[in-house]
Amino acid sequence: MSRSWLAELRFTSLDKHPVRSLDKLPRMVQDIANRRVILGLSGGVDSAVAAILLKEAGADVHALHMTNWEDEDGYCTAAEDLQDARRICEQVDIPLHHVNFAKQYRDRVFRYFLDEYAAGRTPNPDVLCNREIKFGVFREHAKRLGGEYLATGHYARTGTVNGQTVLLKAADRNKDQSYFLHAVSITALSETVFPLGDLQKAEVRRIARDHGLAVHDKKDSTGICFIGERPFREFLSTYLPASPGPVRTPDGIELGEHAGLMYYTLGQRQGLGIGGLQGGSDEPWYVVDKDTSTNALIVAQGDTALLLSDSVVAIEPNWINGPPEDLERGYACNCKVRYRQDDQGCTVETGADGALVVRFKDAQRAVAPGQYVVFYDADRCLGGAVIDQINRIRAAGSAIMRPPGDLAGHG
Numbered sequence: 001m002s003r004s005w006l007a008e009l010r011f012t013s014l015d016k017h018p019v020r021s022l023d024k025l026p027r028m029v030q031d032i033a034n035r036r037v038i039l040g041l042s043g044g045v046d047s048a049v050a051a052i053l054l055k056e057a058g059a060d061v062h063a064l065h066m067t068n069w070e071d072e073d074g075y076c077t078a079a080e081d082l083q084d085a086r087r088i089c090e091q092v093d094i095p096l097h098h099v100n101f102a103k104q105y106r107d108r109v110f111r112y113f114l115d116e117y118a119a120g121r122t123p124n125p126d127v128l129c130n131r132e133i134k135f136g137v138f139r140e141h142a143k144r145l146g147g148e149y150l151a152t153g154h155y156a157r158t159g160t161v162n163g164q165t166v167l168l169k170a171a172d173r174n175k176d177q178s179y180f181l182h183a184v185s186i187t188a189l190s191e192t193v194f195p196l197g198d199l200q201k202a203e204v205r206r207i208a209r210d211h212g213l214a215v216h217d218k219k220d221s222t223g224i225c226f227i228g229e230r231p232f233r234e235f236l237s238t239y240l241p242a243s244p245g246p247v248r249t250p251d252g253i254e255l256g257e258h259a260g261l262m263y264y265t266l267g268q269r270q271g272l273g274i275g276g277l278q279g280g281s282d283e284p285w286y287v288v289d290k291d292t293s294t295n296a297l298i299v300a301q302g303d304t305a306l307l308l309s310d311s312v313v314a315i316e317p318n319w320i321n322g323p324p325e326d327l328e329r330g331y332a333c334n335c336k337v338r339y340r341q342d343d344q345g346c347t348v349e350t351g352a353d354g355a356l357v358v359r360f361k362d363a364q365r366a367v368a369p370g371q372y373v374v375f376y377d378a379d380r381c382l383g384g385a386v387i388d389q390i391n392r393i394r395a396a397g398s399a400i401m402r403p404p405g406d407l408a409g410h411g
Contacts, residue, residue, distance in 0.1 A: 034060060035148045035149060036148050036149075037054055037059040037062070038145055038151070039152070040134060040151070041088065041096070042153065043065065043084035044084070044220070045204060045215045047063075048215050049153070049195075049199075049204045050152070050153045051088065052207060052211060054151055054193070055093075055094065061151075062097060062146075063095065064096075064145065065098050066133075067100045067102060068105040068133060084214070087215075099138075101137055108132040108133065109133065114240060120261050120290045121368070122369070123371075124370070127183050127384075130180055130184055134152065135185070138150075149193055150188070150192045151192065151193040154180075156176065156194045157198065158194060165189050166320065167189055167320055167381040168379045168380055168381065171198045175200075175201050178374075178376075179340075179374050182320065182372070182383050183372075183384065186320055205217070232263075242262075242263075245260075245261070245295035246297070247272070247274055247299055248296050255274045256274045266289070266367070267365065267368070269285070274299065285299045286299060307365050307366045310363050310364075312357075312358050313356070313387075314373050314386060315388045316385055317383060318383045319382060321383075324348075324382070327348065329349070330349040332346075333346065333347075333376060334346065334375070334376040335348075335358065335373050336373070336374050336376070337364055344360060344364065345362070346359060346361060348375065363393050367387060367390045368387065369387050369388060373387055
């Protein structure tokens, strides 16, 4: 591959217009020539192409492959991924290191995952994995290997504002992973290179194919890494005891029995195992609430307003570059309450005990406690927080409507 590929990468500085020439790239990218960069190499196509680009930039690239999960049930692809990582390093001609973080992952990510599901919430372990593992213990290990910079195959970018590193969306909006990176510390981001930030996924696969990498058509990993392709309900039941209970309408009509509240999330339509009411509508049923006090799954039919929220209370906020100055008065920005959602207008202000009150410009559907609300100013990711309470819009005549925040406490 020629260096022209690097010349096409736009590493954005918000202080100036984006530039394309190699000699005008931001300091971090300029400085990787002859510097040791530790690349997180998963064995997939994205990190493989990142290795190619870093080597073309003249970096002293060392690959570090980590194992986060260990089982022998045939679903985990850890052994296959390690073999792919070895083949990539042989082809690209870079050294490979391997480290096992399975214990740290169970202690810092998986335990939280189980606790949240046991509480009836819907956690997002990928955010914690980035903060605690990839940009936590992994980064510490990279430094012990002499790494001056960390690199990953994430689709994201960094830039500078007033001399500070900022996190930016990737050029490929369909693959952008800034949502999952919002909890990473500014210190870690300032020492990280994202070589794929300005590439489209199709370009990444083309580079891999042009270089003869066997992983050029390897399937992208999807879902929660430690679950893999196994049925979610089967996996969760291995660790948490199921507690069946009634399925009810908001008016208290019992429709059947659920397998356990932990198996369902707000807005879910599939797998409810219920039919219609005699003489009633044939519209589909949706989960609209999980009442942990009675162990009841509450469902309603059709495009119901019961799934709409006009605001949320979010806890444990992380502002990448510090909180906005006018947060006390209400800060206007955009947000996402789920990955790949279009930006939604909102205002954010400080609530009780350091929590954030997020008011949406337009009501949001099926917002799930335990997930993250992530804030943006155009392409810049400002940070995010854990959704703790959801406040439903008022719906006349609805038996499920309770004071704002009361319903949300049940996940």
